[in-house]
Amino acid sequence: MIDAASAERGNPKLIGLFNDNLKLGHEDDNPHKPVNGKDTHVPADLQPAYGNLFSACQDHAAFFARDHTEFGQRLHAAHIAWQDFIVLANRLVLQIDEFAHEYDFDEQTPGNGYRSFIYVTNACITHGISICQQLTATRSTMFFRKKFYMKEVEACSQLLSSLCTCLQYLLILRQWSFNTGDLFACGNHTAEQLFELGDTINQYCFYGRCLGFQYGDSIRGVLRFLGISMASYSESYYSQEGDGTIIKTTRSLWTSGKYLMNPELRARRIVNISQNAKIDFCKSFWFLAESELMHKLPSIVGSSIKVNRLIELPAEPLKLPRRKNFKAMENPSSDVNQNQGDDDFVEIPVPSAHLGPGLPVSVRLLSAKRRSGMLGEGKYRGWHKPTPPSPSILFHCHGGGFVAQSSKSHELYLRDWAVALDCPILSVDYSLAPEAPFPRALQEVYYAYCWLLENTELLGTTAERIVCAGDSAGANLSIGVALKCIEQGVRVPDGLFLAYCPTLVSFVPSPARLLCLMDPLLPFGFMMRCLRAYAAPAQETLQENAKHVEDAAQIRNAQKSNVCSLNSSRRTSMARSPLTPLEANTERDDESSDTFASASASYHSQTVERTDLPNSEGDNSSCVSFEDDSQPIVHYPVEISADPPKDPACAAYIDNFLDKYLIDTATMEVTEDTAAEAPQAQANGHAKISSDDDILVETGRDLVAMDTLHGRLQEAVNNITTTLTRCTQSYEIHGSNLMGQQDVRNMDALIARSPSEEFAFDVPKDPFLSPYWASDEWLSQLPETKILTLNMDPCLDDCVMFAKKLKRLGRQVNLEILEGLPHGFLNFTMLSNEAMEGSKNCIKSLQTLLQVNPKHKTNDKVNSPDTEDSSSPSTSLAAS
Secondary structure, eight states: OOGGGGGOOOOOOHHHHHHHHHHHOOSSSSSTSSSSTTOOOOOTTHHHHHHHHHHHHHHHHHHHHHOOOOHHHHHHHHHHHHHHHHHHHHHHHHHHHTGGGGGSSSBOOOOOHHHHHHHHHHHHHHHHHHHHHHHHOOOOOOOOTTTHHHHHHHHHHHHHHHHHHHHHHHHHHHHHHHHHEEESOOOOOOOOHHHHSSSSOOOOGGTTTTTTTTTTTTHHHHHHHHHHHHHHHHHHSSOOTOHHHHHHHHHHHHHHHHHHHHHHHHHHHHHHHHHHHHHHHHHHHGGGSSSSHHHHHHHHHHOOSOOOOOOEEEEEEEEEEOOOOOOOOTTTOOOOOTTTTTEEEEEEOOOTTOOOOOOEEEEEEEESOOBOTTTTTTOOOOOOBBOOEEEEEEEEEOTTTTTTTOOTTTHHHHHHHHHTTTSSSEEEEETTTSSTTTTTHHHHHHHHHHHHHHOOEEEEEEEEEEEEEEHHHHHHHHHHHHHHHHTTTTOOSSSEEEEEOOOSSSSOOOOOGGGGGGGGSSOOOHHHHHHHHHHHHHHHHHHHHOOOOOOOHHHHHHHHHHHHHHHHHHHHHHOOOOOOHHHHHHHOOGGGGGGHHHHHHHHOSSSGSSEEEEEEEEBTOEEESSSOOOOOOOOOOOOSSOOOOOOHHHHHHHHHHHHHHHOOOOOOOOOHHHHHHHHHHHHTOOOOHHHHHHHHHHOOOHHHHHHHHHHHHHHHHHHHHHHHHHHOOOOOEEOOOTOOOOOEEESSSOOOOGGGGGGOOOOOOOOOGGGGOOOOHHHOOOOOEEEEETTTTTHHHHHHHHHHHHHTTTEEEEEEEEEEETTTGGGGGTTOOOHHHHHHHHHHHHHHHOOOGGGGGOOOOHHOSOSSSOOOOOOOOOOO
């Protein structure tokens, strides 16, 4: 339990509540505890749901007190312990409920981390009541599954116990932020101090039989499937390198059934993965959504759209007009003064952090209609005229913890948005950590936004209104783009839509952030590794990136020098001879090589007229050569002879090699042919097999012949056993502790571990990384902002605090909090009705920002004569 004396001195009333909770938690002779199930007294201060569960536990404890079997006694003991946790949880919830309203955004939007834990605890009570009702209905039947319900009751009891520990952590956070209304811990308090003051939280109970208890029915099934998939996928991921694809697939199928039937084993596997697995596993598992099958799924089950094109933006500096009334602000990290150019324009540099300059930026253009001027659509002829450009466009950044996913994995809900909003959507595929940590992703997203401003006609829009939208990590980048525009004087977006956005990329303790200890999609360990990979990369990663940038620069410099020297040598050779080397060689060849020579000339000719490359009105400057340096290749005929030349030295070497390694092998069989060739081999200097070797070989053959059937059966059994073992065994994970030493952990072991071990890194206090730290001067210039978050999202407090800060600065901001959905619900719109309803809420907010009339929510996929999905291959833009 929590040591109240260790917490900072604050409200005396809270300290008194701490002491009362400690007494209640450690009390052995609780007056309300039933003895042998005969006491039916219910505490008067219990809330109705808590009282109902307490009464049900008393009834079951009395019933199973007469059962002297092992499972019966364990059921009796579990119900006795459950009653204690019900009383403690009820008292903690009442204490937190007294002050939870102080941290709300406003009266019309109740929601914060304190309320979330009250919601979760009430959901646990409701889940317990459901288990007790099932137990009441079946405990007297002939086919009563006593062992099954024993595990269910014990799991619910342990779940409530862990929630009580979390609720006591909330009381510490209340002391740290008393009378401030700040959900983030004030002063110098850290997450390490928080976890050191209390008991270790049992995370296993959140991922076992009670997985997803706090969510709706449809989303709960999805989360359980993902939990089983993660556990079974880890079996293949950590398998031996020599295992083939068939063995890995078999192991995944086998273990998925194992984790379905054994929730306790699944819980241990998931928790140990989240605590020990490196960021590579997180990326690998999340990138399953990038498989070929998943890429084809949106075009099959998603809304039909007419344009779905991947575009590569060339890495070249841009120049944009500076917005009016711009005033440069002082910022140590700003480079606006270095890139201003003249007073009326802003120079936008190419992304260069970590990976170096020169890499293209990929974006995806989605639109429900083909619009006039849109890139890659060509010219329209005949009666069909393109739709006029849209007055608005949505600039989108996908989520994925800064380390995974892409615009393609988010395409399913983007299709719905494109149809409902009736405007183009430009989604950015930014570089991912840990290979590209901060600020590379922000540089690429900002560059893509500036390219949009300069090329609106290619996107089928007049860009009268531009809205930046994103979910999770993408929402963080969207705010960063707006802050960059404010800093450098570029046109600021007309609106921001942020879905479950982390605005403070640092694990400053807050109530909602404790929810990641039980989050099925964003476990605590995964969140910390993503945060570290993006914001605080390892020194080895920085060194590798620096070496990569240096090597790329050397290659570019070498290519420039080679091109100059080759052009000089080409001009010299052409001056010396009226024919190029290729043409001169073609004349010397005989008629038999005319075919090859003509093909070579067509492939490497310097004149475009003799190639199959497209010609643009006689201008060949835009054609790309097949060779990097465009140097002609001279064909020299090669004579092939039937009798290769013989080298005496090589022949002697081969003979010696055969004598030493091949003739004296133990696998050589003595046959009539080899016996006939023996004299000839002896004449050539080869050694003859001795008679002793013949005896050993024959004896071995006889022994094998005597036991052939038994030996073959034994070998078959061994092979089958080995194969089954390889297909079903679990492998250990090799992690590293804080000191850098190798630590081997069994993924199925039950290991208690404090979350405080995850905080061995520092995150820079950068406003472009954590928008919450941005100055009031910058935040006061943000456009209208709509924030959508979830009552059980670890980023809930981030959204609430950011919205309160914008509201204090007089900005137009709206906060919406949905219930019963997990972080990342937009990726499950086709699997859950609740997720689909949440996506519709997002569409309503975006329609308001884009000033789209809801009545124009067209049904093009039904009414249009051309409803097929016109997805096209990627397009590479040449330099303007």
